[in-house]
Amino acid sequence: MDSILRTNLLSPIALAFALGIVARLIRSEFSLPKDIYAGISIYLLWALGLQGGIELHHAGFAGIAKPAAVTLLLGCVTPLTTYVVLRRLGGFGAADAAGIAAHYGSVSAVTFIAAQTFVKGMGTEAEGYMPTLLTLLESPGIHIALAIGAIQTGGKGRPTSEVLHEVLTARTMVLLVGGLIVGYLIGDRNWQVIEPFFNTKGAMFRGSLTIFMLEMGILAGARFADLKKVGPFLLAFGIVMPILHGALGVWLGTLAGLSAAGACVLGTMAASASYIAAPPAVRVTLPEANPTLYLTSALAITFPFNILFGIAIYYKIALALAPAAAALPATVVP
Amino acid sequence: MDSILRTNLLSPIALAFALGIVARLIRSEFSLPKDIYAGISIYLLWALGLQGGIELHHAGFAGIAKPAAVTLLLGCVTPLTTYVVLRRLGGFGAADAAGIAAHYGSVSAVTFIAAQTFVKGMGTEAEGYMPTLLTLLESPGIHIALAIGAIQTGGKGRPTSEVLHEVLTARTMVLLVGGLIVGYLIGDRNWQVIEPFFNTKGAMFRGSLTIFMLEMGILAGARFADLKKVGPFLLAFGIVMPILHGALGVWLGTLAGLSAAGACVLGTMAASASYIAAPPAVRVTLPEANPTLYLTSALAITFPFNILFGIAIYYKIALALAPAAAALPATVVP
Amino acid sequence: MDSILRTNLLSPIALAFALGIVARLIRSEFSLPKDIYAGISIYLLWALGLQGGIELHHAGFAGIAKPAAVTLLLGCVTPLTTYVVLRRLGGFGAADAAGIAAHYGSVSAVTFIAAQTFVKGMGTEAEGYMPTLLTLLESPGIHIALAIGAIQTGGKGRPTSEVLHEVLTARTMVLLVGGLIVGYLIGDRNWQVIEPFFNTKGAMFRGSLTIFMLEMGILAGARFADLKKVGPFLLAFGIVMPILHGALGVWLGTLAGLSAAGACVLGTMAASASYIAAPPAVRVTLPEANPTLYLTSALAITFPFNILFGIAIYYKIALALAPAAAALPATVVP
Amino acid sequence: MPTTTLKLVTIIAEPVLEATITHDLERLGASGWSITEGRGKGSRGLRASDIPGSNIRIETIVSEPVAEAILRHAAEAYFPNYSVIAYLETVQVARGDKYV
Amino acid sequence: MPTTTLKLVTIIAEPVLEATITHDLERLGASGWSITEGRGKGSRGLRASDIPGSNIRIETIVSEPVAEAILRHAAEAYFPNYSVIAYLETVQVARGDKYV
């Protein structure tokens, strides 16, 4: 087997995820308690934000303009490609296509974390402002997809604007944006004290992540029974679309001057499908969209694909596209 | 801006607290799950107790008599000053005045932790027996205020004695007193093994504290809407009374021979208002006392004031009052 | 007092456990939130599994055959001895005897962890494959006891086979077996990154364990009121039976070539009584068995006895039985 | 003890509907509500919650006409696309004048 | 299946009242109770809980006279100063003789 792929498949993250799936398939009743699941995800996001903030503090915003622009571009393009592909090629109705588009137009923070961990495991490092890009990619795709859906279906659900306030002020955004600001402000002396607890390369972060991935495996495994219900088109879509979006993200990231590691992470973000922010937003604004379709494709197809294979693929694309110099990280973190 | 104040305001603790307030003000639905909030506070209190116990083990009880005496004195004086000020100057009824007095006569463990963290950040260290003083200050104020209230209002609620058993055996007391004893007994070899996990200067403790402060900010922010309801007198009271109690605590602490750091922490304890132990005790023994008054003043005025400004002020008072020698910690922890 | 016993009684684990009991006896309402309790136990089991896996990876399965065989033998013998003693000497009915036998025939993971921690505190180390033995001992005893019970009482509860699927796929088994496999596969490089978080000798593991033991003390203390109800025979049984099973386990372990540390841990397993897996399994398959009997003996008698005294006793037996050479660990973990 | 006879309306729904439903209850004239979290199984199983099967139970004590309006609204607005059940019973409320 | 007709009394209250209420229930003759935790919104919103809006629901199955006594006590002792609602319904209880 290819060595990059192998390294990824034997990582604690991928194996813990696989174990969670297996636990579910043998009908174990084991699952992480709800509050522990929430607690770990709060910790992971807060650590990510803080670390991003301190890195911004070091490297500044120099060079962030272009990557930010292509990230926003991805946020506008990916919901549209998803919608068009599903309607034209897949023959899906407007509500279902828009609902799925909201998921693929947004981003999965856990997949992002896995990509960050992966490139660090490769001995390289993405640009320090990647968490900033994550916050930029979170909501535009949801916004656009819901707007299309509301127009096409007559908008029988809750008004999009109201729901968007919830997306923008949700846990992920508060912790990431807030963490970025706090990390930026506290300075090195304060950071050093808490660094072993929050360092995203550290044992605490990586260890907690394995426990979190167990539960992600359980959640994904619980949806496997629904794979039969979504039909062959969506099965293929859940793998091919991420590859296309991932390649597009890597290419745009490389154009914008990101390192290979950074381009890989941006590609992963584009390829990933939200399963935290998007589902409730879609459920209340597009009631006719079938939740089995969007949840199964995001959680039981695209998420496992990205964790187990996708990230390694996007990294290979990034290495192939990278000019010799850009394969090194643009900013070296001290 | 003053540098001590600035250092405090840019500390991760203060910034995380501010972020929590902001999250609440933008109507984010983010909050720490109940069990995680409880779990972190158990960890913080247990660590505090253990560390205090091991320090007692090193330094012994030498020199604790006088500080303990002034602490008990503060526990008797602060509920009385609060009650008299509120009744005479504020025109509050007996139930409301006694209810608020129970809060200001007791102590907030989180404010205490913030003060400990602050003086350590200043490169100094309070005496090892400070957690012992905290346990001494916890209940007398509540006892006295509830007794006054019961006498003045005819005691329509649950009997004070019953409720005091709950205060004395509550989580905070079990973990602090128990931790002190366990820490005292285990000895250095055992402590070294678990020290990185519990050291109150360490990354684990400080990092968890930032997450805890996020939620404290959310809880305080949730009460901001009630600031309008409590009237200008209580608004001023919630800031002026802590300063007076804080100055008194620092002065008595200095007289009792505490270092500047120790006097600052004792002053902070005196200045702080309980919002864990006092509210339920008051609610069931003094039903006529309006909870909006005591909760808003303790949680939305005094707590933020102390965290953001008070501690730094008490430290400056302590430095000013300290005889040259006492500005160094009385006991040097190895 | 004997020094080994004294060391054990002054360990953070034993003291935290004792504190939990005291908290309960003074009628404190303090307890660990349900999800935190579950979260810590997930962490402990997962760490145990991973560490066992990496040690298997180093030492291989060489020498595991004999210890595994005697472990399975213990899993068959201990439920039978328990059942016979209770029926013949104790005069218990078939349902009660079989119910208690299911508990003493299985194993308590927390007691196992305490034994592992104890031998490490003694400066020695059990064989790396001990967690593997733990998984082998988990279910046979429950299986055998429930089968006896179902035959003797006519099987009015849920079918044993259905319930055994739940035992085999429960949290403990998923995390231990899964952790062993994942730890075995990830290799040293991955392990080094997460090791400080999961190392069962480390501060994180040991520190969390003290918090967990607090709750164990509370749970045991809550059953103390029932000690009066179970009668003198079961009181004595709960102490004598573990000593006999413990001695048997140590002896068989020594015969099978385990080090003194390993034999002590195996003896502890044999001596311990399950209070996680067994109670629900017995409750639904043997409805007539009185839960007060099996819960009180397992949780309020045998568990405290093992934690406070038993482990030290089994260690002394192991030292006495050990041939000079085997007193050292068979496998030195790098 | 004089009590008022009122209707207790119970709605069991997907958690994601909490804001929608409480907003609607307020609009339809309910003076308050109580919510508990739970789980369940039904014949359809349509839902978007991350924890499969989790639901919320919303209860509100209201006058008969308001109860009627709530059930009617639930049937129209929630039933077609959401996992929701709604039912009412008669209860005797202490100081019930507060809820009408 | 023979059942006994009894009263189910429900009290929704601030969490801080749990000990007070269950103690009172015992004194007034209830043989047991069940408690679930929840949250809610009412017209007054008076409460001292750290988590705004959280409440407990206490239910007890009792005979009619005990139910009357409980509602009367709730109205006198809890209503003036606490966020509490109380109501009763009629239920058919299996083996209901146990609860009287």
Add this chain to the structure above:
Amino acid sequence: MPTTTLKLVTIIAEPVLEATITHDLERLGASGWSITEGRGKGSRGLRASDIPGSNIRIETIVSEPVAEAILRHAAEAYFPNYSVIAYLETVQVARGDKYV
């Protein structure tokens, strides 16, 4: 709003019985159920849960004959050895035809 008159059966039981009871409900003809977790105190206090006093409340909306069958089964299969209470009330269910 046309409603259907049905029976709401409530069973409060030790948590360990969840699988047993829901399995039995299905067998006896219930189309679904809702579960909430709680705690309680009764006259017997027999139970094997690790957290003393914790229980589950299972509710199911069913036709009268099914309700009868459930209560009968509960009395026979659960009452002798388990901490269980069971009762039924009459409710008006919106779109109630779904549950029969």
